Amino acid sequence: MKREFAVIGLGRFGGSICRELSEEGMDVLAIDADEDKIDEFKDIAAHAVIADTTDDKVLKELGIRNIEHVIVAIGDNIQASILTTIMLKELGIKTLTVKAQNDYHEKVLKKIGADYVVHPERDMGRRIAHSIISTNILDHLELSDDHSIVEVKAGKRMDGKTLVDLDIRAQYGCNIVAIKEADEKGINVSPMAxxxxxxxxxxIVIGADKDISRFEKQLVVED
Structure with missing residues (x-):
């Protein structure tokens, strides 16, 4: 079943989301104030429209209130991002994801009702930093400001030991929620102790960032 999305702002972040959603067969309304951007996406998105989304009349004319999930990916214009978010909330959009430029912008977006706030540049920087620090850290997904999920490769310190032996939850405050064995294609979700x-x-490890960091340094990262 096709789901409907709207992406407002077709820069690198918004454009990437628009492409991916469209490739997955979703019905995407692409919106930008730049005619060149609309020309670029007119054959990618289901609909591509030049519009000023800080004007509530324009949003109503676009019928955006009928779309269940709107992504506001406006670039450097923080004022336009905030105004657009306010307009969309007033129109009753069910789910609203907004790109933040900085921490202050994020605080404002949360106060005015954004459901999800993302920092693509910051989050990617953190993921790259984790991969640089340790070759055993394969991926890092931030769940909140203080909690994450990391994908790590077990090293020699863990080899041949059970989850009971390692007692990771008690020792490090983290939980191993899944294990993909090296010689298997499947994933063991909620592994036995x-x-x-x-x-x-x-x-696959979930926990507070400070606990995951301690787990990485003491048990995962090789000497």
């Missing part, structure tokens, strides 16, 4: 971990198994 008696499961033995082998070197190069992939562990």
């Amino acid at each position: 008696t499961q033995t971990i082998e070197a190069d198994d992939i562990l």
Whole structure:
């Protein structure tokens, strides 16, 4: 079943979302004030429209209130981002994801009702930093300001030990929610405490950032 989305702002971030959603078969309304951007996406999105989204009359004419999820990816114009978010909330948009330029912008967006606030540049920087620090850290997904999920490769310190032996939850405050064994294609979700971990198994770990950092330094990162 096709879902309907609107992407406002077709820069690198918004344009990437528009492309991916469209490739997944979603019905996307692409909106930007720049005619060149609309020309670029007119054959990608289901609909591509030049519009000023800080004007509530324009938003109503576009019928955007009928779209369940709107992504506001406006670039450097923080005022336009905030005004657009306010207009969309007043129109009763069910789900609203907004790109923030900085922490202050994020605070304002949350206060005016944005459902999800994202920092694409900051989040990507953190993921790259984690991968640089340790070759065992395969991926990092931020859940909130203080909690994350990381994908790590088990090293020699874990080899041949069970989850009971490692006692990760008690020792580090983290939880291993899934294990992908090195020689298997499947993923063992909610592994038993008696499961033995082998070197190069992939562990999906969830927890507070400070606990995950301690877990990485003391148990994952190789000397």
